[in-house]
Amino acid sequence: MTVSTGLSLHLVTAEGLPTDTLCAIVDAAVDGGVTIVQVREKTASARELIERTVRVSDTVAGRAAVLVDDRVDVVLAARDRGARVDGVHLGQSDLPVEVARRLLGAESVIGLTANTVEHLTVAAALRAGTVDYLGVGVIRPTATKPDHPKPLGVDGFAALAARTDIPCVAIGGVRPDDAADLRAAGAAGVAVVSAICGASDPRVAARAFREAMSR
Amino acid sequence: MTVSTGLSLHLVTAEGLPTDTLCAIVDAAVDGGVTIVQVREKTASARELIERTVRVSDTVAGRAAVLVDDRVDVVLAARDRGARVDGVHLGQSDLPVEVARRLLGAESVIGLTANTVEHLTVAAALRAGTVDYLGVGVIRPTATKPDHPKPLGVDGFAALAARTDIPCVAIGGVRPDDAADLRAAGAAGVAVVSAICGASDPRVAARAFREAMSR
Numbered sequence: 324m325t326v327s328t329g330l331s332l333h334l335v336t337a338e339g340l341p342t343d344t345l346c347a348i349v350d351a352a353v354d355g356g357v358t359i360v361q362v363r364e365k366t367a368s369a370r371e372l373i374e375r376t377v378r379v380s381d382t383v384a385g386r387a388a389v390l391v392d393d394r395v396d397v398v399l400a401a402r403d404r405g406a407r408v409d410g411v412h413l414g415q416s417d418l419p420v421e422v423a424r425r426l427l428g429a430e431s432v433i434g435l436t437a438n439t440v441e442h443l444t445v446a447a448a449l450r451a452g453t454v455d456y457l458g459v460g461v462i463r464p465t466a467t468k469p470d471h472p473k474p475l476g477v478d479g480f481a482a483l484a485a486r487t488d489i490p491c492v493a494i495g496g497v498r499p500d501d502a503a504d505l506r507a508a509g510a511a512g513v514a515v516v517s518a519i520c521g522a523s524d525p526r527v528a529a530r531a532f533r534e535a536m537s538r
Numbered sequence: 539m540t541v542s543t544g545l546s547l548h549l550v551t552a553e554g555l556p557t558d559t560l561c562a563i564v565d566a567a568v569d570g571g572v573t574i575v576q577v578r579e580k581t582a583s584a585r586e587l588i589e590r591t592v593r594v595s596d597t598v599a600g601r602a603a604v605l606v607d608d609r610v611d612v613v614l615a616a617r618d619r620g621a622r623v624d625g626v627h628l629g630q631s632d633l634p635v636e637v638a639r640r641l642l643g644a645e646s647v648i649g650l651t652a653n654t655v656e657h658l659t660v661a662a663a664l665r666a667g668t669v670d671y672l673g674v675g676v677i678r679p680t681a682t683k684p685d686h687p688k689p690l691g692v693d694g695f696a697a698l699a700a701r702t703d704i705p706c707v708a709i710g711g712v713r714p715d716d717a718a719d720l721r722a723a724g725a726a727g728v729a730v731v732s733a734i735c736g737a738s739d740p741r742v743a744a745r746a747f748r749e750a751m752s753r
Contacts (some may be wrong), residue, residue, distance in 0.1 A: 368631035368632065369608070369631065369632045369633050370631045370632065370633070370634070373634075393584070396609065396610040396611035396633055396641065397633075399610075399611075399637070399641055400633050400634065400637045400641075403640060403641075404637075415585075416583035416585045416586070417584045417585065417590075418584050418585070418586065418588070418611055418612075419585065419615065422614070422615045422618045422619075424620060426611065426614055426615075474741075482677065
């Protein structure tokens with residue numbers, strides 16, 4: 324992983340927004356302190372996702388890392404287009420992380436969703452350097468992912484994060500005033516969707532999270 | 539493209555079948571003369587699709603080519619697992635074929651869906667060797683793909699196939715007794731789903747198509 328900006332504040336993009344709208348949000352959010360932008364669009368075609376990733380990458384312009392949710396081939400295709408795309412975030416039913424690491428190389432960023440003790444046990448058995456961070460959640464109930472697992476709360480997050488040496492990023496319903504508690508609970512970062520994408524001022528919203536994480 | 543067995547009879551796998559059932563159908567169909575098996579499973583996770591592709595590849599055991607629908611990363615992941623997977627079939631909204639060719643290398647098989655004059659014009663502008671065949675259809679109405687475009691019929695297929703030097707494979711509602719007409723219309727092959735996957739004896743069904751294509 325080569326992200327000097329760190330893991331502290333991930334923006335996962337809201338789905339279904341026009342690309343121009345999304346890029347305006349991303350621009351403001353990165354300006355406000357987002358360190359990683361994950362492009363997520365579950366129902367888009369590969370070609371739409373490539374286009375959106377290239378546009379987001381152009382908008383970010385190296386100020387933050389850019390990841391793509393799920394699709395390793397879209398990462399490769401966007402890079403083929405000349406975009407700077409740092410890596411991929413994978414869920415438990417996506418490509419195995421070992422395979423993604425071989426396809427993307429040692430310098431890419433690879434994140435893995437891990438919401439249970441079993442997920443953490445499997446992740447702990449991976450060769451060091453296979454994944455750069457684990458996305459652990461959800462913290463609170465959230466409308467972004469209606470089928471989310473039972474919320475962990477800060478205590479549940481702490482219990483999972485204590486089981487691994489891999490940096491854990493808290494995701495799902497995280498509020499700015501959770502950030503200090505999550506940091507104390509061992510979070511390397513927090514990831515948000517609607518708290519920034521749905522904010523009236525994404526720059527201000529991002530700054531509130533970033534400052535809370537820096538305290 | 540290194541498929542010595544040719545393009546004459548593609549089996550596109552029916553979706554949602556248990557893998558054991560599917561592999562039994564594939565085994566019989568390849569025995570009956572199928573030359574390319576395309577693994578298609580639009581709603582499966584990447585991990586399920588990798589698993590299914592590896593199992594199909596083991597079943598085919600080199601007797602036919604094996605392609606994966608849509609997902610270049612699944613091809614790469616299945617190869618990483620040691621499976622012989624020959625390439626990918628891409629739709630118009632999937633990864634661009636030039637990118638897929640760079641990712642998969644010159645020896646892989648890459649097919650592209652092309653159902654309109656516009657698609658053929660774009661395909662004709664590709665560098666030679668970028669795609670190995672075009673999937674052109676649908677020929678007749680088919681329940682397999684409820685959102686299919688207006689059926690071309692044999693004459694419509696002939697009109698499209700005449701516009702390109704790339705081998706054209708007829709797909710969509712093709713019956714064995716269409717095969718001779720489609721060959722006369724310039725088809726390098728035919729592709730079927732339910733006519734083999736739904737047949738009481740997939741070996742006999744495949745043989746009927748293969749013989750019709752060989753006449």
